[in-house]
Amino acid sequence: MKNNFSKKTIQILINNFNANNNKFVISKTKNYLKKFPRAAILYNLLGSSYQKIGQQNEAINVFNAGLKIHPNNFSFSNNLGNSYKYLLNYNKAEMIFDEIIKENPQYVNAYINLGNLKRDVNNFDEAIKLYEKANKISPNNHLILYLLALAHQGIGNFQTAINYSKEVLSLNPKFTKADYLISQSIKYKNDNWHYKDLEKKIENKNFGDTEKINLYFSMAKANEDMNKIEESFKFLKLGNTLSKTLNKYDLNEDRKLFENIKKVFKDINLHSFHNSGPIKVIFVLGMPRSGTSLVEQIISSHDNVIGGGEMPILPNIIKKNFLNDNLLKNNSVVEIINNSFERQNILNQYKNYVNYFSIGEKYIVDKSLLNFFWIGFIKIFFPSAKIIHCFREPKNNCLSIYKTLFEESLKFSYDQDDLIEFYKMYQDLMKFWQTEKNINLINVSYESLIANNETEIKRIIKECDLNWNDKCLLHHKNKNPVKTMSTSQARQPIYKTSINNFGKYKIFLNKINDRL
Secondary structure, three states: OOHHOHHHHHHHHHHHHHHHHHHHHHHHHHHHHHHOOOOHHHHHHHHHHHHOOHHHHHHHHHHHHHHHOOOOOOHHHHHOOOHHHOOOOOHHHHHHHHHHHOOOOOOOOHHHHHHHHHHOOOOOHHHHHHHHHHHHHOOOHHHHHHHHHHHHOOOHHHHHHHHHHHHHHHHHOOOOOHHHHHOOOOOOOOOOOOHHHHHHHHHOOOHHHHHHHHHHHHHHHHHHHOOHHHHHHHHHHHHHHHHHHHHHHHHHHHHHHHHHHHHHHHHOOOOOOOOOOOOOEEEEOOOOEEEEEEHHHOOOOOOOEEEOOOOOOHHHHHHHEEEEOOOEEEHHHHHHHOHHHHHHHHHHHHHHHHHHOOOOOOEEEEEOOOHHHHHHHHHHHHOOEEEEEEEOHHHHHHHHHOOOOOOOOOOHHHHHHHHHHHHHHHHHHHHHHHHHHHHHHEEEEEEHHHHHHHHHHHHHHOOOOOOOOHHHHHHHHOOOOOOOOOHHHHOOOOOOOOOOOOOHHHHHHHHHHOOO
């Protein structure tokens, strides 16, 4: 029996784990654990596979089972903390990471994961301190240096972010995420040092597909900066085509969800719900690249508001309570929303998450873009909350989306046909919320905000029922962290160069031009 559990067997499991063959790994490790119940690597592979497919409670059970047998296994504890973090139970996760650091101050992964947690809740200063401690324990670790680059970019320290990215690339030239971060932090000119590096890498045949995607989008940005639009689009096309291939996006899945939402909410009276407890939240939503980061920076410049960024809590709550196979179940939705106890329970989940930001009496901005799916739930659980809907001229919006490589992999964005159809479904859903369901939103046009910035900013602040604050006109000086790659734009004074950007790419984007 012992010979069956060989190094070769372990390597097969690891190879499948790295290839995301999670069902295979789960099935095999479960069987092996019956025969080898003390094999620590099996608990880690099984629990980590559950993590990958989003089954965090199962992962927690596995890591706890492993800890009963190996109570001093810090790898189990570290993974356990991550599962709680993925469940947005930050208090429990932080407690676990702190305990690991207390017992083993040299365990570098605990510093990294606690830093990631702090970054998630916009405590970038604390995140940087934790990454720096990790860097002292494990110097010349390109992953830690990249996290430092991301954190500094998020708070507007662009040169520091570039310097860390250079260190990353000196240690691992194939870690092309650092190339993409640099591309979003600088303005390219002819003979730019990084452009030359990108040109050499593009010719290198030894990069994998994911690495190439970062290079293609970086080259597209660099060439656009230098007004080489045809060359820019060539790389945009390569990057998007490869992303589409890897993501295996199915538009029909989203089409079903759009129709499903309208069907479920059609007969629900969204104006019959009342606040079940004070919570000061302002929702900012809309399509990606529609000005949401700019609007959040403007509002969070106010003394009584803090920016929460793209908070995952509402989509997480809805997924856990209302979705089955990515669709809402009408009976369960009606049953839960008409039960005051259940509504309060869901509201408490949101409050517990927000409390981690230590907002006190301030308002918090929830800028999870695709919350436009969940406007009906927002009106049920937060009846008096302000909802700001950011929108933009469709062609320019879609171009800006097509030019962006998203961390969260918004899969509809990498193909013109998918992008056009998704955008039309979004427009139709917004019409449903505003016209059929008569929901009052604060609509903010990106073009109007750019053209009439002072007037529009004052209107937004007034409609949010906030007293006027002159700092809102100085939003580019706002130190609020920005976790998206639009951080450099959000930290500039309002500029007009992006308003009619589509004209430069018009001849290359016939589908978007003809159908939007």
